[in-house]
Amino acid sequence: MLQLPLPLEQLIRELSRLPSVGPKTAQRLAFFILRSDRSQAEALAQAVMDVKSRIGYCEECWNIAEGRRCSICLSSRREPTQLCVVETPLDLLAVERTAEYHGLYHVLHGVISPIDGIGPGDIHVPELVERVRRGGVREVIIATDADIEGEATAVYLLRALAPLGVQVTRPAHGLPVGGDLEYADELTLARALSGRRAF
Numbered sequence: 001m002l003q004l005p006l007p008l009e010q011l012i013r014e015l016s017r018l019p020s021v022g023p024k025t026a027q028r029l030a031f032f033i034l035r036s037d038r039s040q041a042e043a044l045a046q047a048v049m050d051v052k053s054r055i056g057y058c059e060e061c062w063n064i065a066e067g068r069r070c071s072i073c074l075s076s077r078r079e080p081t082q083l084c085v086v087e088t089p090l091d092l093l094a095v096e097r098t099a100e101y102h103g104l105y106h107v108l109h110g111v112i113s114p115i116d117g118i119g120p121g122d123i124h125v126p127e128l129v130e131r132v133r134r135g136g137v138r139e140v141i142i143a144t145d146a147d148i149e150g151e152a153t154a155v156y157l158l159r160a161l162a163p164l165g166v167q168v169t170r171p172a173h174g175l176p177v178g179g180d181l182e183y184a185d186e187l188t189l190a191r192a193l194s195g196r197r198a199f
Contacts, residue, residue, distance in 0.1 A: 008034065060131070062107040062124050064089050072105060079103040081138040085128060085157065087111055087145060095143060103141075106131065111149040112156055120156060128157070132164050139167045146173045146191075 004012070008030055016026035033041055057063065058070035065071075072078060082103025086092050092105050110123040120126070132140060142157050144150035158168050174192030184192070 057107075061105050062109060062127070063092055063105055077102070080136055082141065083128075083132070083137045083139070084141040084143050086143050087150065087153075091143065101141075103139075108144075108153070111144060111153040113149045113152075120160075123153075125157065125160065129160050129164070132161060132166055137166055139169060141169050141171065143171050146187075 011030045011033065012023070012026045015021055015029050016023050018026075021029070033044070054066055055064055056066075058065040058073055059068050060073045061070060063070040063072060079102050082101075083106055084092075084095060084101055084103055085106045085108060086095065087108050087110065089107055092107060095101050095105075106124065106128045108123040108125065108128070110118055112118060112120055112123070112125075128140075131137070140157070140161055142154045144153045154170060161168050172191070172195035174188060174195055
């Protein structure tokens with residue numbers, strides 16, 4: 001069996017640790033990098049190093065930021081009385097792509113999952129409660145995933161925020177546009193029916 005040179009093996013091993021990158025994809029990427037000219041490989045390496053040295057998290061909402069605050073928290077165009085709680089910065093990007101929400105965010109960086117040993121203190125729940133307690137927020141939209149952990153986190157947040165007198169809402173969950181009723185699971189269909197609005 002062919003033994004690859006050690007630097008190439010190490011590159012394949014590191015690439016295979018990336019999300020959604022299996023061994024074969026890691027091999028293809030490694031051989032692409034090997035075939036690339038030196039300047040292209042150096043640009044890739046520099047981009048990775050720049051991300052690690054220059055990007056951190058916003059001290060207010062925990063979104064990605066190049067400084068102490070992210071561009072959303074610094075914007076005067078955002079509605080400061082609304083706060084959308086999401087699990088990850090990728091979820092924040094998904095909400096932003098809709099161009100329907102103009103408030104601020106709070107990124108939890110996870111969900112409550114007792115099975116995995118993750119409690120409210122392991123994600124940014126205490127910071128959220130303190131942020132709402134400081135005042136100015138009238139509505140908190142809990143936009144966690146509609147899975148077991150996301151629902152448990154939403155219920156916990158509702159209970160934690162209830163004494164603070166803020167309105168707590170949740171985005172409607174239901175049928176996707178173009179979806180067929182016969183293929184919808186019972187929970188999705190029930191949510192679509194309960195979240196119905198006037199036509």
